[in-house]
Amino acid sequence: MERFKITRIFADEHGESHFMDMQVRLENNGEIGYLSTLQDAIGIVFRKVKPDYDYDFHTAPNRQYIILQDGAIEIETSLGQKRSFGAGDVLLMEDTFGKGHRTRNLNHAVRSSIFVLLK
Numbered sequence: 001m002e003r004f005k006i007t008r009i010f011a012d013e014h015g016e017s018h019f020m021d022m023q024v025r026l027e028n029n030g031e032i033g034y035l036s037t038l039q040d041a042i043g044i045v046f047r048k049v050k051p052d053y054d055y056d057f058h059t060a061p062n063r064q065y066i067i068l069q070d071g072a073i074e075i076e077t078s079l080g081q082k083r084s085f086g087a088g089d090v091l092l093m094e095d096t097f098g099k100g101h102r103t104r105n106l107n108h109a110v111r112s113s114i115f116v117l118l119k
Contacts, residue, residue: 002026002034007085008092009075011059015098017077022092045115053111054104060093063118071111076102 003023011017026034057078072086078099084106085091095101105111 002028004036004090006065006090006092007083008094009060009077009101010094011096011098011100016079017095017099017101018079019075019077019081019083040119041116042119043117045117046112047115048110048112049105051105051108051110055102057100057102059098059100060096062093063096064093065116065118066091066093067114067116069112069114071109072106073111074104074106 002025004026006022006024008020008022009017010020024036026036029035068085068087068089068091070087072084074082074084075091076082078101
């Protein structure tokens with residue numbers, strides 16, 4: 001059985017944001033590879049940010065996946081925990097309320113990502 005790694009960022013009942021490592025189960029589908037179950041989405045957004053991107057504490061506007069295409073970021077939770085993420089990493093943003101998280105570019109370069117908005 002194969003798995004796909006995702007990092008979830010969510011708010012607890014007190015509004016504090018946290019990281020949680022998740023594994024999505026993938027099933028063998030023969031020649032086409034390993035697939036997860038279908039997930040409902042309501043839209044997709046393509047984004048580029050400036051090299052000096054440093055966005056202070058904010059909540060996610062929607063429950064969404066963020067797929068990092070290039071560059072590197074650091075995310076800080078409201079409790080001061082920090083993690084770095086790079087090209088190919090997938091984040092599940094679920095801190096739509098509370099104190100939020102901070103995001104900043106680690107490389108001084110334009111960075112691209114894809115947002116998949118979930119129901």
